[in-house]
Amino acid sequence: MLRIGHGFDVHRFAEGRRCILGGVDVPSQRGLLGHSDADVVTHALMDAILGALRAGDIGQLFPDDDPAFEGADSLVLLSRVMDVVRARGARVLDCDCTIAAQAPKLAPYREQMRKNLARAMGVDVGRVGMKATTTERLGFVGREEGIAAWAVALLDDGQGDGLGAGRCND
Ligand SMILES: Nc1ccn([C@@H]2O[C@H](COP(=O)(O)O)[C@@H](O)[C@H]2O)c(=O)n1
Numbered sequence: 083m084l085r086i087g088h089g090f091d092v093h094r095f096a097e098g099r100r101c102i103l104g105g106v107d108v109p110s111q112r113g114l115l116g117h118s119d120a121d122v123v124t125h126a127l128m129d130a131i132l133g134a135l136r137a138g139d140i141g142q143l144f145p146d147d148d149p150a151f152e153g154a155d156s157l158v159l160l161s162r163v164m165d166v167v168r169a170r171g172a173r174v175l176d177c178d179c180t181i182a183a184q185a186p187k188l189a190p191y192r193e194q195m196r197k198n199l200a201r202a203m204g205v206d207v208g209r210v211g212m213k214a215t216t217t218e219r220l221g222f223v224g225r226e227e228g229i230a231a232w233a234v235a236l237l238d239d240g241q242g243d244g245l246g247a248g249r250c251n252d
Pocket residue numbers: 182183184185186187188189190214215216217218
């Protein structure tokens with residue numbers, strides 16, 4: 083049966099941090115603050131996948147007070163989310179992400195982000211969409227206080243078509 087999930091995340095800018103987005107170390111005056119590497123778009127994507135699985139969220143899987151995840155590479159966390167996907171007999175069919183950032187300019191890094199996310203998920207790069215937008219200087223993104231990201235993911239849950247045997251109503 084097809085399942086859809088949505089994810090959203092925000093990280094604030096901070097001095098002395100790197101700006102990791104989709105696994106790319108984007109040149110930036112300031113980076114993003116977080117317990118992990120603060121890769122906001124990878125976090126949104128993980129939550130979209132977990133949403134489609136009805137499997138909670140990344141905070142449940144990787145608590146932000148657990149030292150094990152301090153400075154964690156979010157692509158590694160994404161590969162662990164994929165372990166959950168596979169354990170349930172599910173697979174990621176498609177996903178699409180949007181990053182809202184007034185700066186830095188992200189277009190030059192979009193293809194590398196797609197490749198990194200596709201590799202971490204073990205899917206073809208054609209199944210990963212990536213877009214960037216400013217907010218026309220409006221709001222916290224426009225004031226360059228942080229970056230927001232959204233993602234949607236479409237999964238086959240491996241439970242049949244929902245019409246006959248293997249019907250899933252939850
Ligand atoms: N951080 C960003 C934001 C936007 N882009 C690219 O610029 C295009 C126009 O952005 P608007 O917010 O003015 O609509 C957008 O479609 C992206 O291609 C970017 O590279 N990095």
